[in-house]
Amino acid sequence: MARLLLSVPIAYAGTAVLLAFAYVARPALVSPVLLLLIVRQAAPLAIAVLGQSLCMRVLSLDLSIGGVILAVSYILTSGILRLPEPLLLLICVLFGAAVGAVNAFFITRIKASSVIVTLATALILSGVVFSLSQLRAPGEAPAILRYIGQTRIGIVPISPLFWLAIFLPVALFLRMSVFGRYVDAIGANPRAALISGIPYVRIVTIAHILSSILAVFSGFVLVGFVGAGSLDIGRDLPLTSLVAVILGGVTFGSGKGGSLGPAVAAFMLTFSFNLLTSLGVGEPGKLMLQGAIIALAATRRSPD
Amino acid sequence: MALSSPANALVAFRSINKSFGSTQALVDLSLQGSAGSVHAITGENGAGKSTLMNLLAGVHQPDSGEISVRGQALRLESPAQAQNAGVSTIFQELTILPNLTVAENLFLGREPHRTGIIDRSLMRRRAEQALELVKCRVDVNAYCQALSVAEQQLIEIAKGLMADADIFILDEPTAALNGPEVDTLGELIHSLKTAGKLIFYISHRLEEIFRFSEAVSVLKDGRLVGTFETHELTQDELISLMVGRPLGQLFPPRNPHPSYLGCALEVSELVTSEPEHAVSFRINRGEIVGFAGLQGQGQREIIRAVAGVGPHVGGRVKKRGPGDALQNVDLSIVAVARSGIGFIPEDRKSEGLYLSLSIEQNVALGMLRQLAMWRRAHVRKSGIDDLLLRMRVRANDQGQLVSSLSGGNQQKVMLGRWLASGVDVLLVEEPTRGVDVGAKSEIYALLREFANSGGAVLIVSSELTEILGLCDRILVVRDGEITAELDGVGTSEEEIMRYALAGSTADARKEL
Amino acid sequence: AGDDVQLLPPELLAPTTDKKTPPDKYKKAPPWTIGMVFPGVGNTWIIQMAAETKSEAARTPEIKEFIFTEANWDPTKQVANMEDMISRKVDAIIIAPIAMPLLKKQVDAALAAGIPVINLGWSKGALPSTVEVMGGGGPFGEVGGKWLRDKLGGKGTVWAFRGVAGVQEETDRYEGFKKAIAGSEITIGAEVFADWNYAKAKGLCENLVLSGKPVDGIWFSGAEMTRGCIDVFKEAGRPLVPMTGEGNNGFLRAWKESKLDSVAAVFTPELGPAALRATVAILQGKSLYDHYFSDPAPITNANLDRYYRPDLNDAFWMPSELPAAEIEKMFKK
Amino acid sequence: MPVSIMKSNRSGLRLATIALPALLFVVLSILSPAFLSVQNLSNINGQIAALLIVSLGQLVVALIGGIDLSVGAVLSLTTTIIVSVSPDFALPAALLAGIAIGLVNGIGVTVAGVHPLIMTMASMTFLQGLALLIHPVPGGTVPDYLAGLAWTSAAGVPAAFFWCVAAVTIASFLLSMTRFGLRLFAIGANQASAARNGIAVRWYSVSCYVICSVAATIAGIFISARVSSGDATVGAPFALDSITAIAMGGVQLAGGTGSVAGVVLGTITLGLLTNGMNLVGISPFLRTAATGLLLLVAISMQRRTVIGV
Ligand SMILES: Nc1ncnc2c1ncn2[C@@H]1O[C@H](COP(=O)(O)OP(=O)(O)OP(=O)(O)O)[C@@H](O)[C@H]1O
């Protein structure tokens, strides 16, 4: 029983503590309307985190998320491609898949460090987008995306539903399928996985392609939310998503961790930003508290 | 000789208890070792031998009880403290670091130095002396990642024996060694003993225990069964003390009149690296074939190339496919595995097992092998339980993490994964490395059963007795070439050694 | 004085001092190479400013080469860029320091090497540059502050939406705002840093609105954030309170569509061409004032239609002097 | 480059590590007449000195398989301390802060078991806040004696050169001559094995994080002199830049592989890239993209055998 409790990701307890604290200190924050809004704010992070967690479960990392989102924003809003909206969205998804495939190529074939590879692709993507966007100012986001990013059905915003529609199939697939078992095996010992004939290259490639595609979806929600192109969109996502994955119970190199924990952690982080704001903590104090929360939450609890 | 008189004990364990979570690894265990003796510790896999030694080596601390050295109770909090107390340990798992040179590895932790600056020339000189001692001929400036497991094990031994210590722990030092090297070790141990040191010696090779030790302590389920003078025991008595029953036959009966079911695997003109020779051989269904030969003659390279794990420059491998037709196998790991060939590596820790996953997850990965990736992963728990029972795996339940199993039980889980995976060809490196006699006979029986039901097995082993007792056919490898093909029943250790040691084949050809 | 060089129309830019540069001190024969050491890119104002400056340079025949460098907002990189400009022996350098004390050593070195340095910024004496051209800052913040003070009749609770913490321009704007409401009964009920960013402002504003904090008006140090807040009020079904903005087409559109009660300070991207013209004048040996400042009359509810360009997209900033064709190309919807 | 270093496979040095900066150097001297001027070379030296010092610290942490994302924030914090504390105490205060941060990072990673990426990202966030708290707006005055340390030159050789030489000498000595250095390589290859060889792994790991933080502090002292001010965000790019630099230099983040020479070369490559693009007049916006491309080229030429982060 104790072992079971210890294996529950810190994100669940952390969320409960934060909610309880907010209930006492800022009751308005835990009203359904506000909670739903925070869920909506968390949606882009939660989508990106799903991909990041998959990468981390196969002992890889994806720091190129931010670059992909920038590129998506550019493709969608710069007006260089004057195409119908659905086609534009499809191009973004294909673009994401290509970036993921490039990342995976270097990681699996060159056996390069995923930190370095995805850092490099992020640099290339943001460098190119920045230099291209000097030529044209960003325009408006496609109407479908503005609908997803800004509209609500009743009091329920659409973007969390969009997240759920992505999350459920992916999480279920990872949990139930042979693929999911392979993911755990690679996470626990990639060399053993390789030697026992598990298709290591294919699985890591799928993980990175999926991660980049999810980054594209995350970009869709962000661009839709902002309603126009922007050059500082999704800047924090690579590092924040990393934190969320760890707080969500995925541990590097052990083959442990699922999909729900990281999603809850994404909510927890977003909620904590909101809580600190509503407590009127200034920018420096906010950063300091965030740092402290992350460090404390990531502290390993099980003695071994 | 007074074996259990605490008066002249150099090391004494008193009422030691140690548990890991719910596993009680040592129970109220007391044991003494005296100076100037070789004290063997033996017992089944998971009996607690390594745990006991790890307490003395400072890796773990006892839950209760006391360890005293030279009559003084000590609390050893770290390997460093144990070293300072005069304990030198050669661990069951190798601790050689691949990115350090031989010399650096030999002196890691106690580098010769002047105020922190390493005296490299002194270190090299002393390293050369140390290697001479164990008769290991490698360059002291070579990086250890280039060395074979056997060479690494020798370096590990040299490092341990060279230490300025009074107590030496050797936890399965010979798992990767063969005859001549074991002899050298025997001489070294003897000279330490005459110098008044205490040596704790753990091995599953019973003949070594009888050759080296004067006392033997048998552990079972974390308890001491007893300490005996070795020469008063017979091998069979020792086995029944360990296993709790007399062991019937170690090796399962061979099929005396082989009528094999046709070729399972055909290797033709396989070249593993540029200057090597090409090898060709075939394995039939229902047959166990072994590679014999001295350490490092290329057996490992051949089996790894066939498995798609090691490099190959040329050649072809065909395997029986559906409808008995031989089909070409692409020599990449994934393709080899998909064609129904299982490869069981010698280094289970880094290449074989998922230590941080449970037994169930490890075994299930084998069972799911035949399914496509997107299929539902459904595993029958009872199937796994049966397997664990048959292999006599000492574990609480199938949810237990593999990292918490003893070395031998880990080996069984790794084998079990492939036996349950439905492959029909097994390539096995060192099938019983670090496995106790009881489990050994289980593993042999399982491999034989696998063969009898139509499978084909190829093994590489450094234990000649294992090759002789288990294999139907023996291929002797020397200098990358198959120099002899012998019938497992009719041959002898001497005959194998003759082919393994014979002057180079080039000379032999000249003579013809 | 009639012979004064006019950098921009007087209503947009005026000298703030009588002191003038000595004529002919940096006079050089054309053609010139001019370098610009800019902090970084990242928002539409900067994009347009850079485009206007480059376009002006292209239209000036005496300029052989115009080198634009940016430091990605990294102070050490900006120092390096400035050093590299001096190494290249350009004829003049336009700088926009990330923070004012930065580049002092390099400006000294440039001047010593006979390279005039025109500062697109207001160093308040921290830098010895030849000419300074700037706008925004304190007066920008004051425009909104004064307007809110009048609107609310000198009392009430306002929120302040600030930009990126630790940036000089941001602090100046905020100080201007505080100066404008000093002495009134207006209190600041909430103060947040939303990095001049729509998404971040929207999130923070949602949080403030829904947690029920009282508000009578909102001051913004940038209009992207205003748009975020307008959307929040609309989505929450709350009546809009007076909010300040700035002269950007996207904001003007939102202002017009939402029937907001607002005022927009004008921070023109023409400051870039103005700095370039100042550089050209210095190289021609003309005398300029030491310091120019842009503090044009704000856009109000009354004259909004004069400025708003429904045919262009949100990224356009006014007033602009880009040729119509280029505006068309860059900002056409 | 001595052949022995090239051969040793724990240095991570490959032909590419050396060829890349050499190639850049040749191309730039052909393309730009200003490149080879003494002034420009000394500019480059000044521009890379701080990154070199930070990267050497990053190397020490990378050798044991760690990573330190907080170096940039430490650097920023140092500059704010320098301008906020009375000149007499500025240096000791900054160094003390550096040591304390290293201790916290190291203890967080080794004792509390937090993944180094997360631990140092947490401290990065915290320290960024602290720096903004201490000194919200860039400015302030740097003590004169510090300004002198960064700007004076001796016999025509700029001060920055001596900073670099000192840092490289100390790091090389530590890593290739001492027991401490050797043991770092051992820990990086396999912590558990190193511990069984009697090495106090925790003690060494914590030391590495302290060394890294102190290196960032020293770089911060240099930077505050160079930009003549305290700036709470000045260090931000150093975290990723230092990782880029060591990666170009063949250092493996998995631990156990890397060399001072590699880090020097990696840092020079990055410095040449920035300086060269300014001199040749290539659009600055492409610099980031070029860095990324070069990084991919560099890692493609240094195939590893390990799989992992
Ligand atoms: N680190 C650990 N965590 C949990 N359980 C452990 C750990 N180490 C050992 N055990 C358990 O303690 C028991 C004794 O293990 P030990 O390694 O001492 O066996 P052994 O006698 O050395 O066996 P072998 O011959 O297989 O090496 C086993 O049941 C094992 O599962």
Ligand SMILES: Nc1ncnc2c1ncn2[C@@H]1O[C@H](COP(=O)(O)OP(=O)(O)OP(=O)(O)O)[C@@H](O)[C@H]1O
């Ligand atoms: N646990 C520890 N606590 C503090 N310092 C340590 C610790 N372990 C190692 N050190 C430091 O690391 C250095 C090397 O450690 P080591 O224990 O090998 O030194 P030593 O015992 O003095 O070596 P020798 O006995 O060979 O002269 C020491 O100088 C010491 O400062």
Ligand SMILES: [Mg+2]
């Ligand atoms: Mg053992």
Ligand SMILES: [Mg+2]
């Ligand atoms: Mg010592």
